[in-house]
Amino acid sequence: MAGGKCVALIAHDEKKDAMADFARRNQHILAKFRIVATGTTGGRVLAVCPDLDVTRLKSGPLGGDQQIGALIATGEIDVLIFYVDPLTPMPHDVDVKALMRLAIVYDIPMALNEATAERLITTL
Numbered sequence: 001m002a003g004g005k006c007v008a009l010i011a012h013d014e015k016k017d018a019m020a021d022f023a024r025r026n027q028h029i030l031a032k033f034r035i036v037a038t039g040t041t042g043g044r045v046l047a048v049c050p051d052l053d054v055t056r057l058k059s060g061p062l063g064g065d066q067q068i069g070a071l072i073a074t075g076e077i078d079v080l081i082f083y084v085d086p087l088t089p090m091p092h093d094v095d096v097k098a099l100m101r102l103a104i105v106y107d108i109p110m111a112l113n114e115a116t117a118e119r120l121i122t123t124l
């Protein structure tokens with residue numbers, strides 16, 4: 001992937017409205033970075049912020065979380081903002097866990113809820 005810092009954005013279905021709102025409110029900050037996102041999340045972000053540099057990967061259940069994990073392992077992600085839904089069982093729960101694990105292994109700043117995301121984005 002090309003140079004510049006990269007922010008990964010992911011949101012589970014119940015959190016996608018909140019993620020779209022977060023991106024809209026913070027687009028002046030996000031505009032300074034390349035963004036990678038899982039497929040559906042990226043589509044939602046682009047719908048409200050069409051000028052952002054968003055690369056859409058696979059949808060989460062189809063491998064998107066694993067793709068972002070791989071990008072973390074190769075040093076291409078600087079920040080992970082992941083709006084997790086803790087109340088809905090998901091078929092790709094193991095992928096979600098693996099992604100979080102790699103973010104910890106590589107010590108990537110990682111926000112897993114809105115309160116942390118709002119604070120983390122102000123540090124970028």
Ligand SMILES: O=C(CO)COP(=O)(O)O
Nearest residue numbers: 038039040041059060061
């Ligand atoms: O399921 C996801 C993360 O685990 C998100 O994937 P989508 O953005 O494609 O819905």
